[in-house]
Amino acid sequence: MNVAQRLRQHLGTDALPSIAAEARPLAGSLARDHRRSGSAERIAQLRAAISRIEGLRSWDAAGTPAERWSALPRQITDRRWAEPAPIDDAGLVYRHVFERDTRFGRAALEAPSRAALHAARHLLRAKLEWTDGDEALGPADLLFIDTETTGLSRAAGTLAFLIGIGRFCEQGKRFIVDQLFVRSPQYEPAVLDLLADYLARAKLLVSFNGRTFDMPILRNRSLIRRVPLLLELPHLDLLPLCRRLLGSRLSNCRLGTVERELFGFVRQDDVDGSLAPELYNAFLRSGSLAGLCGVLEHNRIDIASMAPLFSELVMRASDPLQWAEDGEELFAAARLHLETPGLAERCLQRALQLWQSPATRRKTLETLARLRQRAGDRGEAAKLWHQLLGEFPQYNSGYIELAKHYEHVEKNHAVALRTALAAPHQDLDELPRRIARLQRKLNRAGAPDVQLPAAVAAPRSHR
Numbered sequence: 536m537n538v539a540q541r542l543r544q545h546l547g548t549d550a551l552p553s554i555a556a557e558a559r560p561l562a563g564s565l566a567r568d569h570r571r572s573g574s575a576e577r578i579a580q581l582r583a584a585i586s587r588i589e590g591l592r593s594w595d596a597a598g599t600p601a602e603r604w605s606a607l608p609r610q611i612t613d614r615r616w617a618e619p620a621p622i623d624d625a626g627l628v629y630r631h632v633f634e635r636d637t638r639f640g641r642a643a644l645e646a647p648s649r650a651a652l653h654a655a656r657h658l659l660r661a662k663l664e665w666t667d668g669d670e671a672l673g674p675a676d677l678l679f680i681d682t683e684t685t686g687l688s689r690a691a692g693t694l695a696f697l698i699g700i701g702r703f704c705e706q707g708k709r710f711i712v713d714q715l716f717v718r719s720p721q722y723e724p725a726v727l728d729l730l731a732d733y734l735a736r737a738k739l740l741v742s743f744n745g746r747t748f749d750m751p752i753l754r755n756r757s758l759i760r761r762v763p764l765l766l767e768l769p770h771l772d773l774l775p776l777c778r779r780l781l782g783s784r785l786s787n788c789r790l791g792t793v794e795r796e797l798f799g800f801v802r803q804d805d806v807d808g809s810l811a812p813e814l815y816n817a818f819l820r821s822g823s824l825a826g827l828c829g830v831l832e833h834n835r836i837d838i839a840s841m842a843p844l845f846s847e848l849v850m851r852a853s854d855p856l857q858w859a860e861d862g863e864e865l866f867a868a869a870r871l872h873l874e875t876p877g878l879a880e881r882c883l884q885r886a887l888q889l890w891q892s893p894a895t896r897r898k899t900l901e902t903l904a905r906l907r908q909r910a911g912d913r914g915e916a917a918k919l920w921h922q923l924l925g926e927f928p929q930y931n932s933g934y935i936e937l938a939k940h941y942e943h944v945e946k947n948h949a950v951a952l953r954t955a956l957a958a959p960h961q962d963l964d965e966l967p968r969r970i971a972r973l974q975r976k977l978n979r980a981g982a983p984d985v986q987l988p989a990a991v992a993a994p995r996s997h998r
Contacts, residue, residue, distance in 0.1 A: 618828050626718055627726055631835050633710040640800030642843035646674035646707025651846045654853030655739065658776075658871070659769050674703040677845070678737035678768075681837045682749045683811045683830055689751045691759060696815050697830065698726065698753075700733050701838035710842060712835050719819065727762035734765040741845050743790050743837070746772040773841060776848045779871070783863035783895075794840050797847070806833045855882050862890035866899050873906075880906055897927050904936065913944050931966065934958035938969065948976045 619629045637644040647655075652672045679701035685694045698715040713733070715726045730753075734740075742749055750766055757764040778788050785796050794800040806814075806829035814826050851858040855868030859882075869882035883903040890896040904919035917940045924933030934954050941951035952973040958966055 618824055619831060621716075625722070625725070627716055627722060628729065629714040629716060629831060631712045631714075633712065633839050635708050635710075637710070637839070638800075639794060639840050639843060640798035642798040642800065642840075642847065644710055644839055644842055646703045647677070647842075647846040647849075650853075651849050654849040655771055655845070658849060658852060659739075659771060672738060674707045676738035677741055678702055678733060678739070679741045679838050679841050679845075680745060680749060681742060681834060681841070682752065683808065683815075683834050684752060685812045685815060687809075689748065689755070691755045693752055693755070694720065694723065695749070695752050695756060697811075697834055698730055699834040699838045700730070701842065702733075702737075703842075710839060712838050714831055714834060716831075723756065724760045724762055727757060727760055727764065731762065731764050734768065737768060740768050740770040741841060742770065742772050743777075743841055743844075744772065744774040746770060746775075771845070771849075773844055773848055776852060777844075779867045780848065780851055780859075780864050783867075783892075784861065790837060790840065793844065798840075798843070800840070802836060804829070805836070806830055808833060856885060859885075862886040862888070862899065863892070863895050865889060866895055866902070869899075869902065876906055876910060893927075897923065897930065900926070901932060913940065916940070917944075929959055931958045931960050931964045935964055935966070935969070938973075942973065948973050948980070952977065 619631070622628050622630045633644050635643075635645055652674070656672050679699075681699045682695040683697040683699075685696060686692075694717065696717040700713045700715065702711055702713075703709070704711050715729050717723050717726050750770070753764060754766055756762075757766070774788060777785075777793055781793070781797065782788055786792050791802060791805065794802070808830075811830050811833075814830055818824065818827050851864070852868060852871055855865055855872075856878075859865045859868055862885075865882045865886035869879040869886065872879045872882065880903065883899050883906070886899045887896065887903075890899065900919055900923040904916045904923065907913075907916040907919060917937065920933050920936040920940065923930075924937060927933065934957055938951045938955040941947045941954060952970065955966060955970050955973060958964075961967065961970075
């Protein structure tokens with residue numbers, strides 16, 4: 536419970552200014568103690584005191600507790616979402632069935648194809664997260680998961696009060712979202728028990744930012760409540776994949792933005808997830824679910840829209856030569872397939888034709904040259920380094936890599952030194968050390984010191 540919540544529960548509105556006044560001398564006292572001790576603990580206490588003071592000010596400015604907590608639910612319930620009915624006697628599970636013809640803009644909510652499932656398994660195997668060999672993966676083996684929580688922190692005190700579970704049923708004809716609702720903290724162990732049953736039947740978790748947010752919170756609650764959860768299943772988090780493949784052309788990678796810009800789907804009267812904590816606290820005090828109906832709807836759409844996004848992203852990642860739309864996406868896909876050099880090289884060659892930003896072209900040339908080096912084709916790699924140097928003479932990488940080539944492959948230390956000295960940023964990339972080493976080698980061989988004018992011509996590009 537944060538400071539504001541404790542104030543609301545135990546103090547009247549008139550007490551707020553006096554409490555804030557009492558907090559200021561506390562901050563001053565802590566500051567004096569810090570000057571004496573200089574300890575990290577005092578710094579932490581001082582920061583906590585400042586946070587409490589700011590919290591008191593913001594709470595006081597927002598109006599009385601009664602006004603603040605009553606206004607928000609009324610604002611949400613004015614949108615008149617239908618209040619769902621639970622499917623169990625305790626009121627812990629709410630179910631919504633999406634039919635197969637449900638659409639999110641241009642995307643249809645349908646079971647992923649065999650090709651998409653195979654692609655997902657291949658991606659996980661490449662990340663060493665798929666350990667079931669060649670065992671087939673079906674639509675019913677996927678478990679889409681998303682939570683609504685009492686805060687954005689992953690600390691142990693954050694409660695996942697709503698756990699949404701999406702799964703395909705009836706051979707993919709329907710998509711069912713079950714929402715496990717913690718009606719009060721005393722019901723949390725029962726909700727986690729229900730979640731354990733869903734996890735036991737799944738082979739692959741699919742989430743959007745679940746790896747860094749939802750899973751750590753559920754893991755904390757599992758430990759605190761002593762309810763074991765099978766959270767170490769293979770897990771495909773769509774957010775990093777979306778950032779890598781589509782980040783260059785999306786405004787941002789929030790799920791709502793991805794839906795709008797990739798599928799043309801715009802949510803109507805959506806409740807921002809940041810309001811969920813306050814709405815849940817209002818529910819705990821009023822007992823009325825009306826204010827939370829918008830949060831349940833937001834969670835349902837989050838889960839359901841992940842299903843077509845899953846198919847879209849894994850197909851783009853697995854077959855970029857067919858699905859990619861620009862050089863940036865081809866370059867990103869090539870990085871996913873660096874352990875499959877043939878596909879990676881084809882993606883990079885195509886990216887050199889479709890590039891849109893010079894930065895992407897530069898990174899593509901560098902990656903392609905390194906792939907040729909790994910493959911043992913040093914001559915082709917040298918041509919690519921020459922091309923990089925000719926097109927991007929303001930960067931050191933082409934000079935450095937060519938200097939390495941002349942030194943280690945052609946054993947021409949004089950040319951290697953001239954190339955290193957021509958680099959535009961002499962104080963970066965360990966260039967001084969490389970130049971000194973090359974000069975020592977030339978001195979041992981009896982060659983004179985190489986002195987170049989300030990404006991030295993760069994080696995010509997070999998195209």
